Amino acid sequence: MxxxxxxxxxxxxxxxxxxxxxxxxxxxxxxxxxxxxxxxxxxxxxxxxxxxxxxxxxxxxxxxxxxxxxxxxxxxxxxxxxxxxxxxxxxxxxxxxxxxxxxxxxxxxxxxxxxxxxxxxxxxxxxxxxxxxxxxxxxxxxxxxxxxxxxxxxxxxxxxxxxxxxxxxxxxxxxxxxxxxxxxxxxxxxxxxxxxxxxxxxxxxxxxxxxxxxxxxxxxxxxxxxxxxxxxxxxxxxxxxxGKSEGNAIWLDANLTTPYAMYQFWLNQDDAIVVQLLKAFTFLTRERIDELAIAVADAPFRREAQRVLATEVTAYVHGIDATRQAAEASAALFGSGDLAALGVDTLAAAIASLETVTALPDAPVLQLLQESGLVDTLSEGRRAIQQGGVSVNNQRIEDDAATLEGRLLHGRYAVLRRGKKSLAGVDAG
Structure with missing residues (x-):
């Protein structure tokens, strides 16, 4: 990085x-x-x-x-x-x-x-x-x-x-x-x-x-x-x-806004303002910003400008190591990385960014799908599992009687996924 x-x-x-x-x-x-x-x-x-x-x-x-x-x-x-x-x-x-x-x-x-x-x-x-x-x-x-x-x-x-x-x-x-x-x-x-x-x-x-x-x-x-x-x-x-008066402040103290939360904040910025944010908050050259502006116009789905913005600003505030961990957590959370490789603090910050339910360490996955709002009914949850659309910590669930037992990361956390983009967190601590 x-x-x-x-x-x-x-x-x-x-x-x-x-x-x-x-x-x-x-x-x-x-x-x-x-x-x-x-x-x-x-x-x-x-x-x-x-x-x-x-x-x-x-x-x-x-x-x-x-x-x-x-x-x-x-x-x-x-x-x-x-x-x-x-x-x-x-x-x-x-x-x-x-x-x-x-x-x-x-x-x-x-x-x-x-x-x-x-x-x-x-x-x-x-x-x-x-x-x-x-x-x-x-x-x-x-x-x-x-x-x-x-x-x-x-x-x-x-x-x-x-x-x-x-x-x-x-x-x-x-x-x-x-x-x-x-x-x-x-x-x-x-x-x-x-x-x-x-x-x-x-x-x-x-x-x-x-x-x-x-x-x-x-x-x-x-x-x-x-x-x-x-x-x-x-x-x-x-x-x-x-600003803090609006209740949505992004704090510079890692104890108040984690590096992961800051990284995600910049990563989620709108195409309409990302180039201006690159100008105001980074030390990238005009030439590099012009390149990223072209990327936004020609291939916005790649979100290259947002990734650069998130990396540059988070590293400026929290350092390279914390930013690398945040980027790895972001990748793992959305299916292209290894959740098990994340440190407990980084994983906890990632889980905190999701709608999270508390559970016992052996709670049924089907029950948690409903409690988290990923499905409306247990029968809908069963169909989702049978169709191969449910995973826990990026591992597909094939049995609708499966539980969290043996699946928790750091003995406490899990990420439920339905489909590609519907996520929820589980805290069994």
Missing amino acids: HTAPTQLDPSFETVWDELVYRGSVHVSTDADALRAALGGEPITFYCGFDPTAPSLHLGNLAQLVVMRRLQLAGHHPLGLVGGSTGLIGDPKPTSERQLNARETVAEWVSYLQRQVSRFLVAEGENPVRLVNNLDWTAPLSTVDFLREVGKHFRVGTMLRKDAVAARLESDDGISYAEFSYQVLQGMDYLELFRTYGCTLQTGGSDQWGNLTAGTELIRKAEGAHVHAIGTPLITEPDGRKF
Whole structure:
């Protein structure tokens, strides 16, 4: 199994040109000035991640890939994990966030810092530096905060921010704490500008109001012009946002989203968006992506682009070995590999992706076919077995009185199959 090296595509004149090609710029401050800045002497840039969960997720990965491209171009990354903003939470368009305990947020800060460090190089001429905004907000008194930062913000402008406006129209309204989130994020940019000379912030386009709060604060407080890039939101084919608020998050922590589940997620992407995902989430060259785009158009049934996408991104997040195991599990689960050769953790992750029934170790296969929903009735199950259309762990069942006894993998798991594509899992643990 091979993956593309983590490097820039030499066919682009500047990293800005590559970001534009990859669809990573949805909105920005002055594009010409940004292209010049990113094509010149190294600058310092940052992206912030709030510890509202014990792991980063797919939306954060989009930012980390952009940061890595900028780092590869020689620019200096700052990875901000928001120990203070995480105590408040940026306003959701629908409802107030539940505040997490300070101890929980502090623990999550450590988790997220370790994750950020996995994707951005910590050695060399432009190593990543991790910063925590609690370091400069905690010592600041309320009066100093209002005098030094709050005086530069206009309430009318703050009310027009999309998330704030949406909340004002809701029944619950918005608390002063969440209303002030944009002031806190603006202060972050000002602090990093003063301390590190930071002149670029990246973030999701849904954060554009918060990003520009920082550029405006620096303009008013320091008389300087700095930049911001808002990346497109990552959405499913039906337009739904990938994110933990939607209940379908793909986490970067293997304990929350297994490498197998991540591999399958990318493998199942729609032809309509797979090329754009290759551009945004991988380090494949433009030439290679063009080849895969042709493959999608000419032979979509081969799903070559999806397999490459799944391999590249899963390996970037979890490494080659875990990705190889995930690919082998995927092949075995759908009939072209050896389920018995899979490790117990990999097999368990594969089983978890299926509709799963619990059973005794000697449960009748016929009964499990019905309980799992692979057949509606026992008589339908008997016919399926007699016609040679049922297997357990890819081994055909020929006797409708067969049980699980002697068939379980790792003494616990089985995969039921009816036909080629109808699968269910069995857990006899």
